[in-house]
Amino acid sequence: MSPDERGEAILSKLRGQVRYAFQNSGFYPEFYGGATVDPENLRSLEEFAQLPILTKEDIRREQEEHPPYGRFLCIPPSEVFRVHGTSGTTGRPTVFGIGHDDWDRIAEAHARILWGAGLRPDDMVMVAAVFSLYVGSWGALVGAERLGATCFPFGSGAPGQTERAAEWCAMVKPSALYGTPSYALYLAETARQMGLDPLTDFGFRFMFFSGEPGASVPATRRLIEDTFGCYVVDQGSMAEMTPWMSNSGCRHLSTGMHLWQDIVYTELVDPESRRNLPLGAEGVPVYSHTERTSQPMIRYWSGDIAQWDLIDCPCGRTYPTLTRGIYGRADDxxxxxxxxxxxxxxxxxxxxxxxxxxxxxxxxxxxxxxxxxxxxxxxxxxxxxxxxxxxxxxxxxxxxxxxxxxxxxxxxxxxxxxxxxxxxxxxxxxxxxxxxxxxx
Ligand code: 8LH
CATH class of the missing domain: 3.30.300.30 (ANL, C-terminal domain)
Known part of the structure; x- marks a missing residue:
């Protein structure tokens, strides 16, 4: 779609999302109390950009006062299908309740995006990330399942598990891997210590990563591609923003991630003034769900630093692109x-x-x-x-x-x-x- 035409479609989704959250959650009516625009009838993306920005601190406070979900939940708690959360290493953990319909939409969105990144039903996907509260691994799994690929939910994190991962890679030869870039390098190092060669003994053709910088760090990406003989795709926004693959590279992009704006709408915002920035600028991504019915997050501050632009990608997508991926956190x-x-x-x-x-x-x-x-x-x-x-x-x-x-x-x-x-x-x-x- 042309960006203008898509803007109209996104506005209509966002208008519905904000109205829905305003009418069905206990949190947003209070949060939007002093808003200068009408949350029940947003007329433009500029009006949308006037809504207040939500931070992790806001979520923590709200969930502390109204445990466990805060008043974000727009469905009865009994209709929550999955409970996920952040690990809480930097403060009180945050909790997300995800309804069944939302989980289906997450699977659908991730399947679409993975197809765009080059995954096909005849691939076997090894999910080499911890299966826990962390929604990264589960998000990769449901997307690959929905696409019809063979799934190999290996996990990670237990003592000795990386040695076993190397053995299994040599034995069942998965063609795709999901994890963190650090983990792929650790897996290669472990394999070599065991006398295995990741290039000839494994069968990877494609790896998709999220969670940390690496896949868009040119030397790291090259190293992973050369080590395994695969191509690499960078992905990932934030756990709260699942479908977190809405930031995703494709087969053609050598670094960076397209922003699938119709799935999760992303603005780039100045870290000081908190005003929207034009294409070409560097700033903080602020994310909004467009199709969440359980616990929608609207204008959620990532605290990350990235640069965005429109590029002419051979994949044909007209989305804006985080041209160098997410290369830092404002506080890092x-x-x-x-x-x-x-x-x-x-x-x-x-x-x-x-x-x-x-x-x-x-x-x-x-x-x-x-x-x-x-x-x-x-x-x-x-x-x-x-x-x-x-x-x-x-x-x-x-x-x-x-x-x-x-x-x-x-x-x-x-x-x-x-x-x-x-x-x-x-x-x-x-x-x-x-x-x-x-x-x-
Ligand atoms: C990234 C990237 C990336 C995330 N490049 N930094 O894995 C995606 C989701 C599930 C995730 O990691 O969520 P979580 O644990 O909430 O962490 C989000 C943060 O991780 C995000 O704010 C970034 O700082 C970082 N991150 N994907 C660079 N591709």
């Missing part, structure tokens, strides 16, 4: 001597270096009255440490090389500390690479 952005530095940029540089050992950490420190200090702790290949025995300056040279590459790419100098490969813990889920020791 590190400011080193006035320069904004995202961990995903550092990842890109490290992974493009031959000497890189597979993992890294970013140590942040600040002493009273001083600026933030960033130390990049990076693993380097074991060979470098062996080489040191005959050539004591080998490590110094590697350190200088990495320091210079980072300075060139970031535009600011950062301290670099080398560690032997294997020093840092690998993850079966989302990597946590920032160690924040800022005390003040």
């Amino acid at each position: 952005m590190i400011i080193v001597r006035g320069q904004n530095v995202f961990p995903s940029r550092i990842e890109d540089i490290l992974r493009s270096m031959d000497v890189f050992g597979g993992e890294f950490r970013l140590l942040l420190e600040r002493e009273r009255g001083q600026l933030d200090r960033l130390t990049v702790q990076t693993e380097v290949l074991a060979d470098t440490y062996v080489q040191r025995e005959s050539d004591p300056a080998a490590l110094d040279r590697v350190q200088e090389e990495i320091t210079a590459a980072l300075r060139r790419a970031l535009g600011v100098g950062v301290a670099v500390e080398l560690k032997p490969a294997g020093e840092f813990e690998r993850t079966q889920f989302k990597a946590r690479r920032i160690i924040d020791h800022r005390t003040v």
